[in-house]
Structure formats: structure tokens, C-alpha cells
């Protein structure tokens with residue numbers, strides 16, 4: 001396959017200040033190419049959306065960045081942190097917190113310090129203050145003492161974000177954190193993350209299959225399709241020419257009522273494997289919101 005489309009868009013926008021550099025990453029699993037020459041950069045305090053349909057390879061890419069999945073080819077470089085991967089915070093997909101888990105919300109946040117050099121040796125008063133600070137940062141102080149399993153999905157999401165933030169990461173990876181939230185909660189969580197990125201200069205890389213809730217806050221986007229990636233600002237990437245090159249066939253980008261819809265032609269007629277993103281509006285197109 002030809003060199004990713006991506007890179008020409010990405011290269012233009014990339015400066016030398018990258019915190020994370022992903023370069024030429026290939027991943028093959030079960031005899032299939034899951035990621036093909038994926039490359040992009042993330043800089044401090046930037047909010048980056050990692051957008052792609054179900055099965056596009058978002059989780060695989062996050063696992064490569066975390067060092068949990070070895071790429072077949074390519075490299076991941078973390079610079080400026082001075083502490084390598086321990087400078088990464090991670091909120092995984094589908095964390096199940098059962099109602100009978102005997103932990104308060106603040107206990108879950110506190111657990112984020114353990115195992116990190118940052119938390120070891122801190123006196124209990126200092127730990128408590130830090131947990132309180134993180135709970136306040138995610139607007140969760142009012143349910144700090146509630147059993148975590150009894151909180152709503154949106155409230156649990158805030159606690160998991162605070163858990164990841166308490167180790168003071170330079171880069172926060174979130175895998176589909178909006179998947180189980182209603183629109184209002186999704187907007188709140190997105191606004192909260194954008195504020196944290198700005199105030200604490202934490203770079204955020206957040207995966208989602210729906211880009212519209214992220215449009216107001218994304219500094220950059222990494223769009224995955226067919227294993228390849230296009231990266232840049234949304235204006236650079238979410239265009240008919242760039243996405244058509246990425247998918248390998250005609251894709252239309254439509255702006256309607258403040259939303260962006262990516263209309264992907266049928267895979268059989270187009271000769272490409274198109275993900276099942278979004279809402280199928282007829283047998284010929286998928287609409288990626």
C-alpha cells in the first residue's frame with residue numbers, strides 16, 4: 001500500500017515541540033494489517049481527537065503508545081517528559097464499576113497515585129489534599145464520598161479521569177470515554193477535559209467514533225480509516241480530498257446545522273473496506289457524524 005495520506009498533511013503542521021511522535025507505525029494482528037504507516041505528533045497542552053469507526057484500530061493505536069502492543073514496524077517517541085511512559089495517564093474503554101465495589105469515589109482517585117513514583121512516600125495529609133484537588137478539577141467534589149459503583153456513567157467517567165490525572169501526566173489517553181454518555185454529559189466531559197488540558201498543560205488524545213461533540217475543543221484530529229491515518233487540524237483533515245484519499249475512494253464531507261457528516265460510499269461499489277461508523281441512512285452510504 002502507498003505511504004499514508006496522512007503524512008503530508010501531518011508534516012506540514014508539525015513543529016519540533018512534539019511531546020509524542022508516532023512514526024510509520026504498522027501493526028499486523030491475526031494475519032491482518034490493523035495499522036498501516038500511521039504517523040502523527042502531539043504537543044503539550046493540545047487536545048487531539050482520535051476518530052474512527054468501530055474496528056478502525058483506535059484501541060490498538062493507544063495500546064502501541066502505552067507500550068502494551070509492539071508495532072510490527074515504526075516507532076513511538078515520548079520526549080520532553082523526562083519520565084517516558086510513566087508520564088502517560090490512561091482511561092481505558094469499558095471500565096465496569098459494579099454497585100457493590102466497596103470503594104468510595106475518592107478511594108479510586110487515590111489509587112491513581114499508587115504505583116507511580118509521584119505518589120510514593122507522600123504523607124497522608126498531602127495525599128488527601130491532592131485527591132481533593134483532582135476531585136475539584138473534574139467537578140466531582142459533591143460525590144467524593146459516594147460508593148463509586150452507585151454513581152452514574154458520567155459521574156464515574158469523571159472519577160476515572162481524576163484517577164488518571166492524579167499522577168500528573170504530561171499526556172492523557174482516553175479510549176472512547178463518551179461512548180456511554182448522553183449528549184449533555186458528553187459535552188460536559190469534553191468541556192472539562194479541554195479546560196484541564198489548557199490549565200494544566202496536559203496533552204489529551206481522546207478516541208471516539210463520533211467527532212461532532214469534539215469539534216469545539218479539538219486542536220487537532222487523527223482520523224483512522226482502512227488502517228491508515230490523516231492528521232492535522234479539522235479544517236485540514238475533514239475535507240473531501242483528504243478523506244477520499246484516506247479511504248481510497250470518493251467520500252463526501254457535508255456541513256449541516258453546525259454538524260459535520262462524512263458520507264462514505266458503499267464498500268462493494270467502492271472496492272474498499274469501510275467501517276460501520278455512524279448511522280446508515282440507506283444501503284449505499286454510511287454517515288459518520
Ligand SMILES: Nc1ncnc2c1ncn2[C@@H]1O[C@H](COP(=O)(O)OP(=O)(O)OP(=O)(O)O)[C@@H](O)[C@H]1O
Nearest residue numbers: 029030034052053054055056057058059060061209
Ligand atoms: N489480538 C488481536 N488479534 C487479532 N485481531 C485483533 C486483535 N486485537 C484487535 N484486533 C482487530 O483489530 C481491529 C481493530 O481493533 P481496535 O479494538 O483497535 O478498534 P477500535 O477502533 O478501538 O474499535 P472500537 O471503536 O469498536 O473499540 C479489529 O478488527 C479487531 O478485531
